[in-house]
Amino acid sequence: xxxxxRVIPCLDVDGGRVVKGVNFVDLRDAGDPVEMARVYxxxxxxxxxxxxxxxSSGDRSTTYDIVGQTAEQVFIPLTVGGGVxxxxxxxxxxxxxxxxxxxxxxxxxxxxxxxxxxxxxxxxVLVLSVxxxxxDDQPSGFEVTTHGGRRSAGIDAIExxxxxxxxxxxxxxxxxxxxxxxxxxxxxxxxxxxxGATDVPLIASGGAGRLEHFAPAVDAGADAVxxxxxxxxxxxxxxxxxxxxxxxxxxxR
Amino acid sequence: xxxxxxxxxxxxxxxxxxxxxxxxxxxxxxxxxxxxDREVAEQADGLLVPGVGAxxxxxxxxxxxxxxxxxxxxxxxxxxxxxxxxxxxILFAEGIEHGVRSTGCGEWPxxxxxxxxPIVPHMxxxxxxxxxxxxxxxxxxxxxxxxxxxxxxxxxxxxxxGTAFRAPGVTWTQYGGDRFVSAVEHGPLWxxxxxxxxxxxxxRRLLENWIATL
Numbered sequence: 236x237x238x239x240x241r242v243i244p245c246l247d248v249d250g251g252r253v254v255k256g257v258n259f260v261d262l263r264d265a266g267d268p269v270e271m272a273r274v275y276x277x278x279x280x281x282x283x284x285x286x287x288x289x290x291s292s293g294d295r296s297t298t299y300d301i302v303g304q305t306a307e308q309v310f311i312p313l314t315v316g317g318g319v320x321x322x323x324x325x326x327x328x329x330x331x332x333x334x335x336x337x338x339x340x341x342x343x344x345x346x347x348x349x350x351x352x353x354x355x356x357x358x359x360v361l362v363l364s365v366x367x368x369x370x371d372d373q374p375s376g377f378e379v380t381t382h383g384g385r386r387s388a389g390i391d392a393i394e395x396x397x398x399x400x401x402x403x404x405x406x407x408x409x410x411x412x413x414x415x416x417x418x419x420x421x422x423x424x425x426x427x428x429x430x431g432a433t434d435v436p437l438i439a440s441g442g443a444g445r446l447e448h449f450a451p452a453v454d455a456g457a458d459a460v461x462x463x464x465x466x467x468x469x470x471x472x473x474x475x476x477x478x479x480x481x482x483x484x485x486x487x488r
Numbered sequence: 489x490x491x492x493x494x495x496x497x498x499x500x501x502x503x504x505x506x507x508x509x510x511x512x513x514x515x516x517x518x519x520x521x522x523x524x525d526r527e528v529a530e531q532a533d534g535l536l537v538p539g540v541g542a543x544x545x546x547x548x549x550x551x552x553x554x555x556x557x558x559x560x561x562x563x564x565x566x567x568x569x570x571x572x573x574x575x576x577x578i579l580f581a582e583g584i585e586h587g588v589r590s591t592g593c594g595e596w597p598x599x600x601x602x603x604x605x606p607i608v609p610h611m612x613x614x615x616x617x618x619x620x621x622x623x624x625x626x627x628x629x630x631x632x633x634x635x636x637x638x639x640x641x642x643x644x645x646x647x648x649x650g651t652a653f654r655a656p657g658v659t660w661t662q663y664g665g666d667r668f669v670s671a672v673e674h675g676p677l678w679x680x681x682x683x684x685x686x687x688x689x690x691x692r693r694l695l696e697n698w699i700a701t702l
Contacts, residue, residue, distance in 0.1 A: 237662075239614070241613070306501075306503055306504050310508055310692065311686060312634060312683075329540075334501055334504070334636070334686060357638075358638065359540075359637060434606060434607055436611045458611070459612070
């Protein structure tokens, strides 16, 4: 037996509500993050990721409430990202009930924050989220972007994965901005390149559209697969994704 | 009324631990309290010791609330203690992180050290190999549990054969060519390297098995 490939639904939360298209049949309130977390848990999700996309930091307290309510009712691991800038933010999220915390822009601006968080809480709490896209002018052919993929950060994405792992990131969430939203499949080359640059767990994100997209991402080196809209719209279900992975010879829970 | 104290020594996902025990104890009417109070922690029917982060930091936190003594006094009286994740690791003699050696509670001999596997942290749902007479895993021997750790006990050193000790039940997990202790059941002292409070229904059943011993 071996470790199971994790299938992770991602919920974008804005001001306490799940946004970006939710189309579940059996939900009393499709915008309620706690309710959705419960449904995904029942479907067999291996973890849940909340991405707080609230623009103003003034509304963050709502996020802490939601994290707390979810942790009270859902007994699988919960990762929360968005707006994490410093050790204190991590502390508050962990106290609220998060098991892991995602960091993105703040780590690009100040890489030392990775080590600060890892030193205080251990590297297993820290998920480095990397929004990457293809770029001919970088050595690896991939660059880091910010602002939802609209701006180049001017750094090599694969080199960033390597460096962040050395600094203390416990896991890498690799999101292909080229593939994101296309539903044309994961960027397998990017996954392979990142796998070669780090020995912490790797979550593949961006591009999932069909059941047959998931196994190649794992073959390319992903330890976990993350998707949002295909699950929210019911295009694909978590049990179906797991069944397909199992059929391809991968271990699932 | 059965009472469970979750030891609050500044480490761990305390809220999740409290909720998970409440859920597992619903049918038995278990009262769960989060506390750093020595008397409450000593008197409760069960004591849960959570733990997240570094070995050394957890030991410092534990000492600050006199946790070693609380655990010791409970065990002398045969009162159940359950350590989770780093809450299990600190029960061993020592831990080595980043080359720094720290002294643990010493309930069992052995060293907590870095796992030797291609991908570390060991993160996700994995299987366990419990002993045949397991009480902890009764009915859930084949389930998967949620692990998230980079360190573990790779060698079990307590040889109880020929002594007055009852041999502890040691559960192992294989990962990436390495193997480590994933659970111990030793009289009133139980511990898991994984997180039952984050292991869905399998975790609930494990906590129910523990509560049934209180």
